[in-house]
Amino acid sequence: MNPSLPTENSPTTNETPLAGSPAFSPLYQQIKVLVLQSLQQGEWKPGDPIPSEFELAARYKVSQGTVRKAIDELAKNHLLVRRQGKGTFVATHAEQQVQFRFLKLKPDVGDIASQGPAKRDIIDCRRLQASSELAQTLGLLTNDPVLQIRRVLSFGGTPTIFEEVWLPGQPFKGLTAERLRADTGPMYALFETEFGIRMVHAQERIRAVNPSLEQAHWLQVDASTPLLRVERLSFTYQETPMEWRIGVYRTDQHHYMNELN
Amino acid sequence: MNPSLPTENSPTTNETPLAGSPAFSPLYQQIKVLVLQSLQQGEWKPGDPIPSEFELAARYKVSQGTVRKAIDELAKNHLLVRRQGKGTFVATHAEQQVQFRFLKLKPDVGDIASQGPAKRDIIDCRRLQASSELAQTLGLLTNDPVLQIRRVLSFGGTPTIFEEVWLPGQPFKGLTAERLRADTGPMYALFETEFGIRMVHAQERIRAVNPSLEQAHWLQVDASTPLLRVERLSFTYQETPMEWRIGVYRTDQHHYMNELN
DNA sequence: CAGTGGTCTAGACCACTGG
DNA sequence: CAGTGGTCTAGACCACTGC
Numbered sequence: 315m316n317p318s319l320p321t322e323n324s325p326t327t328n329e330t331p332l333a334g335s336p337a338f339s340p341l342y343q344q345i346k347v348l349v350l351q352s353l354q355q356g357e358w359k360p361g362d363p364i365p366s367e368f369e370l371a372a373r374y375k376v377s378q379g380t381v382r383k384a385i386d387e388l389a390k391n392h393l394l395v396r397r398q399g400k401g402t403f404v405a406t407h408a409e410q411q412v413q414f415r416f417l418k419l420k421p422d423v424g425d426i427a428s429q430g431p432a433k434r435d436i437i438d439c440r441r442l443q444a445s446s447e448l449a450q451t452l453g454l455l456t457n458d459p460v461l462q463i464r465r466v467l468s469f470g471g472t473p474t475i476f477e478e479v480w481l482p483g484q485p486f487k488g489l490t491a492e493r494l495r496a497d498t499g500p501m502y503a504l505f506e507t508e509f510g511i512r513m514v515h516a517q518e519r520i521r522a523v524n525p526s527l528e529q530a531h532w533l534q535v536d537a538s539t540p541l542l543r544v545e546r547l548s549f550t551y552q553e554t555p556m557e558w559r560i561g562v563y564r565t566d567q568h569h570y571m572n573e574l575n
Numbered sequence: 576m577n578p579s580l581p582t583e584n585s586p587t588t589n590e591t592p593l594a595g596s597p598a599f600s601p602l603y604q605q606i607k608v609l610v611l612q613s614l615q616q617g618e619w620k621p622g623d624p625i626p627s628e629f630e631l632a633a634r635y636k637v638s639q640g641t642v643r644k645a646i647d648e649l650a651k652n653h654l655l656v657r658r659q660g661k662g663t664f665v666a667t668h669a670e671q672q673v674q675f676r677f678l679k680l681k682p683d684v685g686d687i688a689s690q691g692p693a694k695r696d697i698i699d700c701r702r703l704q705a706s707s708e709l710a711q712t713l714g715l716l717t718n719d720p721v722l723q724i725r726r727v728l729s730f731g732g733t734p735t736i737f738e739e740v741w742l743p744g745q746p747f748k749g750l751t752a753e754r755l756r757a758d759t760g761p762m763y764a765l766f767e768t769e770f771g772i773r774m775v776h777a778q779e780r781i782r783a784v785n786p787s788l789e790q791a792h793w794l795q796v797d798a799s800t801p802l803l804r805v806e807r808l809s810f811t812y813q814e815t816p817m818e819w820r821i822g823v824y825r826t827d828q829h830h831y832m833n834e835l836n
Numbered sequence: 837c838a839g840t841g842g843t844c845t846a847g848a849c850c851a852c853t854g855g
Numbered sequence: 856c857a858g859t860g861g862t863c864t865a866g867a868c869c870a871c872t873g874c
Contacts, residue, residue: 338870340842340843340844341843341844342843342844366858366859366860367859367860368858368859376844376845377844377845377846378845378846379843379844379845379846380843380844380845382860382861383843383844385860391836392836396859396860396861397852397853397859397860398851398852398853398859398860398861399851399852399853399854399858399859399860400852400853400854400858400859400860401853401858401859401860402859402860415835416835418833418835515834515835515836516834516835517832517833517834517835518832518833518834518835519830519831519832519833520781520803520826520830520831520832520833521803521826521830521831522783522784522801522802522803522824522826523783523801523826524799524801538785538799540783540784540785540801540802541783541801542781542782542783542803546835563783565781565782565783565784569780569781569782570780570781570782571778571779571780571781572679572778572779572780572781572833573776573777573778573779574676574677574679574776574777574778574779574807575652575653575776599851601861601862601863602862602863603862603863627839627840627841628840628841629839629840637863637864638863638864638865639864639865640862640863640864640865641862641863641864643841643842644862644863646841657840657841657842658840658841658871658872659840659841659842659870659871659872660839660840660841660870660871660872660873661839661840661841661871661872661873662839662840662841662872663840663841
């Protein structure tokens with residue numbers, strides 16, 4: 315009946331081989347996994363349209379309603395974008411509405427656009443070997459090659475964010491400071507267009523700190539100015555960690571905005 | 576056909592009286608509004624079961640699937656909780672899984688329970704008149720009565736959070752320091768059981784600051800210790816602002832955790 | 837066992853887009 | 856106009872709960 319599906323679970327009742335073992339996944343969840351695999355394997359690239367609901371229903375041998383439920387959830391997770399009358403598309407960080415989806419720092423007055431475009435200054439981009447901690451965080455081996463990017467973001471002429479970004483060397487082979495400086499858009503958009511890597515989800519840990527000397531220098535503040543220190547671990551499809559980032563944020567004219575639901 | 580529904584929109588096509596005016600709302604959205612009204616008016620109280628999907632379908636003269644979609648969305652917003660085989664219930668802040676739903680501060684090691692229960696020390700609870708700013712924030716008039724609560728939260732014996740909470744006087748009439756001290760659970764749970772007011776959603780603005788003398792005193796830190804300053808505006812049903820809170824958090828043994836999606 | 841929510845299907849029709 | 860996603864319905868069956 316569903317030859318292309320990984321597990322068969324239509325008959326009378328779902329087998330529960332071990333007590334407490336789940337061993338049951340609704341069809342639409344299985345469809346989600348299959349779609350995710352196609353996304354991960356690059357069958358559909360960021361910005362591309364995916365097949366219509368009816369085509370997918372035919373491909374997976376399920377009803378259109380089941381495909382719909384799977385896509386609904388992926389769209390709510392911002393992995394796909396639905397456009398009525400046009401189709402369903404692979405989401406991208408380049409879209410205007412979500413330009414700064416992972417940047418929660420907002421100006422105290424006005425919005426992010428009112429101060430003109432952000433100025434992005436790449437300090438450097440170096441090839442390093444992963445420390446054991448970094449390797450563990452990114453799912454690498456100690457001493458595996460990594461890239462470290464350091465940069466300053468300025469809003470309205472004021473340096474506001476200084477951050478260090480670490481990326482696994484393998485998937486980002488060929489990334490250089492020159493390549494980064496040539497680009498004026500969000501870094502995450504460049505990751506998608508140049509390397510086909512889309513950051514899907516991230517978690518941040520935030521503390522209040524005083525800056526190091528280096529941080530104070532780049533942000534033009536003195537050593538007693540309290541700053542937000544934001545650690546971010548970003549994930550691509552399938553919860554694969556792909557980026558580690560430590561930023562310090564000035565909060566004299568900005569604040570970190572968060573919605574609790 | 577749908578006599579209990581506010582607007583009729585089944586016929587041939589939806590009227591669009593003015594260009595660009597929406598003037599269309601799917602049935603399930605209208606059901607959502609009706610359910611929200613019942614929640615707001617206290618027809619079903621926090622913890623109560625609401626009628627089954629079929630009962631609601633009969634009441635609103637729509638199909639069960641349409642009710643389902645409405646309830647699905649309310650459940651995803653944490654306004655309702657579905658329990659298979661039992662029914663659908665009005666969500667509450669007292670549930671174990673979501674005890675600290677609005678508190679994003681996590682210990683650096685272990686979880687929130689590993690340090691034993693939080694110690695809640697109420698400093699005072701005073702009746703004040705709303706400043707114009709506060710009145711505007713809470714949707715009151717200047718000089719309307721408000722309550723101000725000040726308290727310290729300690730984890731593992733360390734005072735970690737000092738916060739001031741402002742509540743509108745009217746809905747919280749009768750709240751006193753004694754009443755607050757008598758309760759050992761989350762403040763939001765007390766709001767629900769004693770006043771039938773459920774905080775549904777909130778937004779926070781976060782900065783790094785140095786403490787005031789008073790804040791330094793209550794948190795037992797010196798004046799140069801950087802702290803997180805968290806402003807929180809909480810809303811009850813229908814996006815009605817109901818609480819204004821300013822807290823300062825120590826982040827030497829804790830961090831503010833945030834998921835980006 | 838009855839009653840609840842959870843999944844899946846099939847089909848009808850609406851709203852939006854673009855050729 | 857055809858093709859897409861969006862809504863709504865009706866009905867079947869499964870999974871879980873509690874009596």
